[in-house]
Amino acid sequence: xxxxxxxxxxxxxxxxxxxxxxxxxxxxxxxxxxxxxxxxxxxxxxxxxxxxxxxxxxxxxxxxxxxxxxxxxxxxxxxxxxxxxxxxxxxxxxxxxxxxxxxxxxxxxxxxxxxxxxxxxxxxxxxxxxxxxxxxxxxxxxxxxxxxxxxxxxxxxxxxxxxxxxxxxxxxxxxxxxxxxxxxxxxxxxxxxxxxxxxxxxxxxxxxxxxxxxxxxxxxxxxxxxxxxxxxxxxxxxxxxxxxxxxxxxxxxxxxxxxxxxxxxxxxxxxxxxxxxxxxxxxxxxxxxxxxxxxxxxxxxxxxxxxxxxxxxxxxxxxxxxxxxxxxxxxxxxxxxxxxxxxxxxxxxxxxxxxxxxxxxxx
Numbered sequence: 584x585x586x587x588x589x590x591x592x593x594x595x596x597x598x599x600x601x602x603x604x605x606x607x608x609x610x611x612x613x614x615x616x617x618x619x620x621x622x623x624x625x626x627x628x629x630x631x632x633x634x635x636x637x638x639x640x641x642x643x644x645x646x647x648x649x650x651x652x653x654x655x656x657x658x659x660x661x662x663x664x665x666x667x668x669x670x671x672x673x674x675x676x677x678x679x680x681x682x683x684x685x686x687x688x689x690x691x692x693x694x695x696x697x698x699x700x701x702x703x704x705x706x707x708x709x710x711x712x713x714x715x716x717x718x719x720x721x722x723x724x725x726x727x728x729x730x731x732x733x734x735x736x737x738x739x740x741x742x743x744x745x746x747x748x749x750x751x752x753x754x755x756x757x758x759x760x761x762x763x764x765x766x767x768x769x770x771x772x773x774x775x776x777x778x779x780x781x782x783x784x785x786x787x788x789x790x791x792x793x794x795x796x797x798x799x800x801x802x803x804x805x806x807x808x809x810x811x812x813x814x815x816x817x818x819x820x821x822x823x824x825x826x827x828x829x830x831x832x833x834x835x836x837x838x839x840x841x842x843x844x845x846x847x848x849x850x851x852x853x854x855x856x857x858x859x860x861x862x863x864x865x866x867x868x869x870x871x872x873x874x875x876x877x878x879x880x881x882x883x884x885x886x887x888x889x890x891x892x893x894x895x896x897x898x899x900x901x902x903x904x905x906x907x908x909x910x911x912x913x914x915x916x917x918x919x920x921x922x923x924x925x926x927x928x929x930x931x932x933x934x935x936x937x938x939x940x941x942x943x944x945x946x
Contacts, residue, residue: 586865588656595633596656602629603664609914615667616771620738623667627700630657630668637698639678639806645695646678651806652868655813659864662817665772665917669703669736671810671928676735677704677743679806680751684790684799693753704753705739707731707778708804712930712938720746720780722793726760727752727783735928737765737776743789744780749797751789758785770924772917805871805878807929808886812864815893815925816857818918822900823853825915829904840903849899856892863888883939887932893922 588596607626615623630636635657640646647653654675661668674697681693696702710719710731720729727746734742742761744752754761760783766775789796827850830841840846867885871878897919901908908915930938 586862586869588652588865592653592656595635595653596660599633599635599657599660600663602633603660603666607664607666609917612665612667612772612917620765621667621771621774622738626666626668627703630670630674631698631700634698635670636674636700637678637694639675639682640694640698641682641690644690645698647698650868650872651675651809652865652872654806655809655864655868658810658813659817659820662814662921663821665818665921667772669705669739669773671807671814672706672736672739672743673697673702673704675810676706676708676803676807680743680789680796680799680803683802684751684796686791689753689787689789689791702741703736703739705734705736705742705776705778706803706807707734707742707744708807708929709733711745711800711804712934720744720752722746722750722786723782725784727754727780727786730777730779732777733766733768733927734776734778737763737774742778743803744778745800746793748794749800750793751796751800751803752793753787753789754780754783755785758783760784768924770920772921773924801879804929805882808882808935809864809867809871811925811928812867812882812885812889815889815922816861816864818921818925819853819857819893819896822897822915822918822922823850823857825918826850826853826900826903833905846903849903853896853899857896860889860892879942880939883930883935886929887935890922890926891932894926897922
């Protein structure tokens with residue numbers, strides 16, 4: 584079987600990379616990072632116009648009717664550019680949940696808005712993987728109570744909140760009783776939040792009732808894990824490219840450091856780790872749509888493996904850069920920190936493997 588990207592996917596990859604490299608270079612990124620909410624509305628609208636935001640939405644609901652592999656191609660390019668775009672929460676996880684379990688009215692209302700860039704939807708999924716006392720959500724007398732940390736895409740218009748066993752609530756940011764607090768993290772290219780609900784009545788249940796979205800939550804997590812793996816893939820590509828370029832330019836003892844065997848080995852090891860992982864990401868994305876029985880297992884493996892090797896690659900890239908690589912002012916740190924946060928999202932590598940093992944009945 585000859586498995587690879589289609590002509591249309593290659594075109595999406597090329598056009599998105601060209602746009603990000605020319606219109607959203609690192610100096611522009613640093614300007615966005617310095618703002619309070621880290622929003623880049625121009626980039627968001629550009630992604631909508633290129634069809635990226637609607638890639639997982641059905642055509643009759645404003646989307647492109649494509650698959651997760653197309654979304655992974657986009658996520659890889661955004662990872663390359665460390666782009667400040669909430670693709671993960673809005674266009675991947677929220678779109679997947681709505682398409683999987685939303686009522687016809689919910690799909691008609693929300694999916695076209697996501698595709699057009701009119702709304703951003705954050706996701707409070709961290710407590711599913713890192714449960715802690717006093718966190719999580721519940722309902723009392725029809726009202727929502729609870730707290731969540733590290734909510735994806737903090738500067739959103741609404742938030743998807745898992746509740747109890749299989750409930751998924753959509754809560755407007757403006758809802759009375761909902762408090763949103765931005766959280767500082769090492770990755771300033773994206774924003775995360777703590778949300779606290781105290782008797783929130785403005786709750787819309789995905790699927791029409793509390794507990795109707797159990798399968799959709801699983802599907803949403805699987806899609807998110809593949810997108811995170813693709814983001815790491817893109818970030819690591821750039822870390823390697825920058826390391827090779829630096830090794831060719833930096834001179835020590837009258838020679839480029841890239842001519843030293845030790846440095847050659849470091850660069851070769853990074854490439855050898857990353858290239859096989861590309862096929863894993865592509866296949867996990869393909870399985871999400873074509874092989875549903877394998878989707879959860881492959882999504883967990885893709886997320887775990889990419890984040891493991893991603894940590895090795897950005898650390899090794901830092902070492903190739905020597906002393907300057909350890910300074911926060913050096914651009915390489917943008918990718919280093921991006922991968923560091925990706926490692927924790929939607930379960931650590933060990934957590935993702937344990938999750939897959941439980942679902943397969945292995946533990």
